[in-house]
Amino acid sequence: MQYQWDFGFLLQYKSLIGVGILYTIAFTIGTAISGLIVGCLVALARLSSFRILTAFVTGFIEIFRCTPVLVQLVWCYYALPILTGIELSPGAAAFITLTLYGASFFGEIIRGGIISVDSGQWDAGRAIGMRRHQLMARVVLPQALRRMIPPLVNQTVLQLKNTSLLSVLAVPDLLYQGQLITSASYRPLETYTMIAVIYFIILFPLTRLAYRLEARMSR
Amino acid sequence: MSEKAMIELVGVQKSFGNLTVLKDITLNVKRGNVVALIGPSGSGKSTLLRSVNLLTVPDKGFIRVGDQAIDFSTAQNLPGDKELSAFRARTGMVFQSFNLFPHMSVEQNVMEGPVTVLRQSKDEARALAHDLLGKVGLAEKASAPPDSLSGGQKQRVAIARALAMKPDVMLFDEATSALDPELVGEVLAVIRSLAGEGMTMLLVTHEMAFARDVADRVVFMRDGCVVEEGEAKQVIENPSQAATKAFLSHFHGGLGPS
Numbered sequence: 272m273q274y275q276w277d278f279g280f281l282l283q284y285k286s287l288i289g290v291g292i293l294y295t296i297a298f299t300i301g302t303a304i305s306g307l308i309v310g311c312l313v314a315l316a317r318l319s320s321f322r323i324l325t326a327f328v329t330g331f332i333e334i335f336r337c338t339p340v341l342v343q344l345v346w347c348y349y350a351l352p353i354l355t356g357i358e359l360s361p362g363a364a365a366f367i368t369l370t371l372y373g374a375s376f377f378g379e380i381i382r383g384g385i386i387s388v389d390s391g392q393w394d395a396g397r398a399i400g401m402r403r404h405q406l407m408a409r410v411v412l413p414q415a416l417r418r419m420i421p422p423l424v425n426q427t428v429l430q431l432k433n434t435s436l437l438s439v440l441a442v443p444d445l446l447y448q449g450q451l452i453t454s455a456s457y458r459p460l461e462t463y464t465m466i467a468v469i470y471f472i473i474l475f476p477l478t479r480l481a482y483r484l485e486a487r488m489s490r
Numbered sequence: 491m492s493e494k495a496m497i498e499l500v501g502v503q504k505s506f507g508n509l510t511v512l513k514d515i516t517l518n519v520k521r522g523n524v525v526a527l528i529g530p531s532g533s534g535k536s537t538l539l540r541s542v543n544l545l546t547v548p549d550k551g552f553i554r555v556g557d558q559a560i561d562f563s564t565a566q567n568l569p570g571d572k573e574l575s576a577f578r579a580r581t582g583m584v585f586q587s588f589n590l591f592p593h594m595s596v597e598q599n600v601m602e603g604p605v606t607v608l609r610q611s612k613d614e615a616r617a618l619a620h621d622l623l624g625k626v627g628l629a630e631k632a633s634a635p636p637d638s639l640s641g642g643q644k645q646r647v648a649i650a651r652a653l654a655m656k657p658d659v660m661l662f663d664e665a666t667s668a669l670d671p672e673l674v675g676e677v678l679a680v681i682r683s684l685a686g687e688g689m690t691m692l693l694v695t696h697e698m699a700f701a702r703d704v705a706d707r708v709v710f711m712r713d714g715c716v717v718e719e720g721e722a723k724q725v726i727e728n729p730s731q732a733a734t735k736a737f738l739s740h741f742h743g744g745l746g747p748s
Contacts, residue, residue: 400579
């Protein structure tokens with residue numbers, strides 16, 4: 272097959288691509304932050320001694336971990352409004368889904384980090400009269416956080432990749448813009464190659480960072 | 491007796507599930523006394539020690555340390571985090587596995603209680619930490635990370651950390667059991683000097699010679715009960731109960747002068 276590669280035409284779509292990059296990064300950062308916040312609450316609920324709360328949150332986590340995020344997105348956008356009567360914009364549905372999906376994974380990472388801290392540390396803190404919140408803030412979390420950072424970075428990498436699914440709801444992320452360009456230019460080869468390269472350029476440094484952090488932790 | 495007692499336990503009971511670990515323990519430690527808890531593993535001595543500062547909350551019984559007391563038999567509600575913390579702040583505890591805070595320097599470990607719990611200024615706490623580290627012979631290690639210390643040094647830092655709270659009593663839970671034999675002496679020397687200063691101490695130990703020489707009284711426990719209690723030299727050298735004799739017979743040879 273003889274194919275004439277021509278990436279030059281993509282220049283005329285640079286603002287479209289710019290918008291896509293912006294959406295992808297904004298959704299990643301936004302849902303990473305909101306996911307971390309909800310994830311902290313999830314972890315605390317899972318660690319609490321209120322059985323009902325723990326059971327409820329465990330159920331929530333399992334639902335989000337055991338269904339594909341694409342199904343969650345579609346369900347949240349098309350099915351949830353029928354159930355609740357609340358119309359969600361594609362962006363809002365996507366934001367909520369990715370936040371909760373991220374939270375279910377972030378929450379488990381945070382919980383794992385907290386319970387990995389030796390129980391002797393709790394004993395030692397209690398023995399000098401520290402309150403539970405003081406112990407958490409000054410003894411447990413500083414140690415847990417170091418161990419959580421590499422898996423949190425990895426999960427954020429996944430979170431960014433998952434934003435490509437937003438295109439099915441017509442949120443103008445990088446992949447969706449690629450689809451627009453393809454349908455206008457009939458050049459999917461160059462367009463999707465470029466889209467893949469852009470994802471790679473954004474994510475490669477992040478995965479390197481995760482490796483570095485992991486190496487530093489294991490020292 | 492009870493008026494002079496610094497630690498008073500009456501009818502303390504504790505079960506974990508079906509396993510009864512403490513069966514109705516009554517024990518007094520007089521102010522300035524050193525009491526050694528001895529007994530086979532699984533006898534409940536560590537659980538008893540942990541009950542004194544409520545790291546293990548008993549099911550039943552009365553516990554008093556200094557002027558703080560909680561009666562678990564009559565209490566309507568179990569004490570909350572705040573009440574437990576206030577109680578524990580008045581007791582010092584040293585663990586077999588040291589449990590130093592690895593993300594803090596030696597000095598910060600010692601300062602943590604005074605700064606976070608007692609709300610002392612950092613300067614005040616640092617001066618106190620400096621004094622205490624000097625006392626345990628580690629003044630020059632103030633800025634070192636705990637990881638860089640030997641086991642004996644770690645345990646001495648742990649003792650300084652506990653002393654920084656100016657506790658009414660000190661509890662030692664097998665403080666030398668995790669140490670290489672050549673490092674045991676330096677930790678025992680610190681405990682011995684605390685005894686000399688009149689610190690009230692309760693210690694779980696397998697160092698029989700040390701218990702005999704430093705403790706005022708020895709309590710022998712087995713299966714969650716106090717089997718024998720008495721003057722240290724008498725219990726260790728001439729126990730009256732068969733169970734105590736059988737237990738101590740494992741240590742002969744290690745019972746030389748210390």
